[in-house]
Amino acid sequence: MAAMRQQLKVIGFALISLAGDATAVTMAQGENPYGEPPPGYLRQFVEQGAKAFVLERFDAEGNLVARSVEKLNESVEIDGPVERSIAGQRISLRGLTACPTENVVYNRVQTWRCTDAARDYAETVYNRRAKVILCKTLVLTPAENEAIPASCFVLVGGDGEPFKTVNDDDSMVFLGLASIGRTQDGRSRRPDLEASQSLSRSMGFQNAD
Template sequence: MHTRIKQLKVISLAVTLLSVSATLLRADGEDPYAEPSPNYLRQFVQEGMKMFVLERFDAEGKLVARSMEKVDGKVGIDGPVKRTIGGREISLRGLNACPSEKVLYNRVQTWSCVDAARDYAKAVYNGRASVILCKTLLLSPPEGETIPASCFLLVGGKGEPFRTVNDDDSMVFLGLAAIGRTQDGRSRRPDLEESQSLSQSMGFRNAD
């Protein structure tokens, strides 16, 4: 009887560990909101190519579709929250561009909001990224319409540690975009509220 109880405890522990592992795997990778780890993004690396991955999630947060293609040419930076990647127009989810016309860029320089966004994003998208992953809850966008998404980039390699650049967070932190609100005043991006508060405290906006 004692041996049987021990066996049941071992089985229970194994099931618990498997459940935790599955949860961690989803949180690290196939999650509609969480920032993916560099290791998750590295699975899409193709030597000598810049890859664009688009993941679509349903209302329950389940990954239902993934496309992957090589990016030919430059990524278009059409302002703080607009990107054109492989012919697809992307809008950073829940964000509004340019809460102020001027921003304090590189901590000391006064730039126009749009110019600062283009300078920063072009350097990351077109200069450093090997993988661009955008996540959307829009399952079937009509042809030619903008896709609301959160975008993440893998940078590093060739002696530099791999890391994830969170485009949404970067635009908010640098004071180049503001979190949108619903009609009843709720935040559209509660996950970025801390970055927005930090940006305001550091005086990146209203540089005039």
């Protein structure tokens, strides 16, 4: 079954033709290797009664070169604050490291172990509320058995509730469950999330001891 699933995933990958028609223009608005896609972009993948997992691959110039879309019938495994297993793909949230402190303030007043809080939050988003899961990576050919560094976004809503996008990377940093990695010369690996990290620290979500 695992071999068949992998074969189907390979077949599912297709080169994306960014033709200049109206449909391509609409889709291109969300095709950014770093930016958070609007709910309207994610809604194009919604299927009635099914959850969709979308994996987009971008080249070094930021061009979308491949996309796979599949129905997700099994639960997402939350392996830690920055690790996800989705449809057989191991995902590591791009540029983040897990648990800057052992304990965090969760649900505003409760002290939780960092890993337990991450699982509680992510389980709710991915396995109870998600309609579409989109992960975006710059890795075109992943090494075998290695996690893919990616940014993941989850469409929640529907059934009378407005659709909105949950930015998993931002959520983990804001809740104090992950911190931004640094290069060897001290540069931020996620400058787009620095504001969320500063706000998290100012609100005291970390260092719950």
